[in-house]
Amino acid sequence: MKNKLNEMIIQAEKSIMSCKTYNDVLDVKAKYLGKKSDFNDLMQELKNLPNEEKPLFGKLINEAKQEISKLIDEKREELEKSKINDLLKAQAIDISLPGRDFTLGHKHVLTKTVEEIEDIFVGLGYEIKEGPEIESDLYNFEMLNLPKDHPAREMQDSFYITEEILMRTHTSPVQVRSLLANAERKPMKIICPGVVYRKDDDDQTHSHQFMQVEALVVDELTTLADLKGTLLLIAKKLFGENREIRLRPSYFPFTEPSVEVDVSCFKCNGKGCSMCKSTGWIEILGAGMVNNNVLQAAGYDPMKYQGFALGMGIERIAMLKYGIEDIRLLYTNDLRFNSQF
Numbered sequence: 259m260k261n262k263l264n265e266m267i268i269q270a271e272k273s274i275m276s277c278k279t280y281n282d283v284l285d286v287k288a289k290y291l292g293k294k295s296d297f298n299d300l301m302q303e304l305k306n307l308p309n310e311e312k313p314l315f316g317k318l319i320n321e322a323k324q325e326i327s328k329l330i331d332e333k334r335e336e337l338e339k340s341k342i343n344d345l346l347k348a349q350a351i352d353i354s355l356p357g358r359d360f361t362l363g364h365k366h367v368l369t370k371t372v373e374e375i376e377d378i379f380v381g382l383g384y385e386i387k388e389g390p391e392i393e394s395d396l397y398n399f400e401m402l403n404l405p406k407d408h409p410a411r412e413m414q415d416s417f418y419i420t421e422e423i424l425m426r427t428h429t430s431p432v433q434v435r436s437l438l439a440n441a442e443r444k445p446m447k448i449i450c451p452g453v454v455y456r457k458d459d460d461d462q463t464h465s466h467q468f469m470q471v472e473a474l475v476v477d478e479l480t481t482l483a484d485l486k487g488t489l490l491l492i493a494k495k496l497f498g499e500n501r502e503i504r505l506r507p508s509y510f511p512f513t514e515p516s517v518e519v520d521v522s523c524f525k526c527n528g529k530g531c532s533m534c535k536s537t538g539w540i541e542i543l544g545a546g547m548v549n550n551n552v553l554q555a556a557g558y559d560p561m562k563y564q565g566f567a568l569g570m571g572i573e574r575i576a577m578l579k580y581g582i583e584d585i586r587l588l589y590t591n592d593l594r595f596n597s598q599f
């Protein structure tokens with residue numbers, strides 16, 4: 259029996275030494291110390307020994323078990339350590355490598371243009387207002403002096419949702435909304451930037467969805483001279499201190515008189531170039547004195563109150579300022595384009 263025990267210890271030691279993985283160790287442990295282990299067989303044999311020999315062999319078996327269990331624990335620890343070392347080696351960081359560069363995003367050129375325009379007006383004491391993009395025919399047309407059969411409705415081909423509701427074709431309905439909201443008839447200076455919609459075929463200079471900024475000033479004193487001064491200031495701020503403006507007579511149902519506003523060409527300084535089509539002037543917006551009918555429809559006494567309104571296309575301003583030749587570039591989100599600004 260003693261021989262058997264020694265033999266087992268030697269065998270166990272060998273198996274433990276040859277373990278390569280944690281699982282191997284578990285197998286060896288099960289074989290020698292588990293319920294069905296060779297030791298258990300020996301314990302059975304112990305029962306058949308004469309009584310005086312039992313304590314001695316019991317002790318020997320226990321010592322052998324402890325010895326093997328110690329070897330297993332040592333092997334397990336050794337394997338764990340080498341596993342951690344391997345991992346550390348595999349995940350080692352080379353701190354001498356240069357850092358990786360990542361690019362920060364920035365505002366879209368259209369957003370930048372809107373904010374620039376907003377800043378100019380806010381600097382002049384205007385308040386920023388918003389209105390809904392889904393608008394009633396009443397506010398978009400009717401109360402702006404464009405009754406149902408008015409031929410000028412054709413200037414703004416519209417997306418109707420029902421007979422009375424449409425996608426707003428301009429930001430001018432915010433004029434109506436602001437006038438109606440001002441029950442106390444306080445002097446008013448507002449702008450409204452926003453998206454508008456027209457049934458246009460998309461091409462290099464047209465888009466069925468684009469942006470405008472509307473401005474409206476109404477009080478008892480504002481005149482065409484104020485409009486002119488405001489326009490000159492905006493032109494200078496947007497396109498440079500040396501700019502001049504030119505007003506041409508025009509027609510909008512909601513303003514009277516109405517003007518089309520040109521700015522002297524900032525590329526050739528008015529001499530004539532491809533940008534201004536050799537005229538020296540570039541059209542930038544429409545404006546005029548608020549039509550009496552609009553004031554009246556909103557409950558204002560046109561004999562007492564007057565003011566001006568203007569509306570400009572933001573894409574057009576951005577395209578002029580940044581030399582963008584196709585309006586569609588502003589919407590297609592090509593990073594090669596967007597990252598230029």
Ligand code: PHE
Pocket residue numbers: 427428429430472510513544545546567568569570
């Ligand atoms: N609403 C006009 C348009 O979209 C622009 C405009 C606004 C003209 C205010 C005059 C006054 O064409």
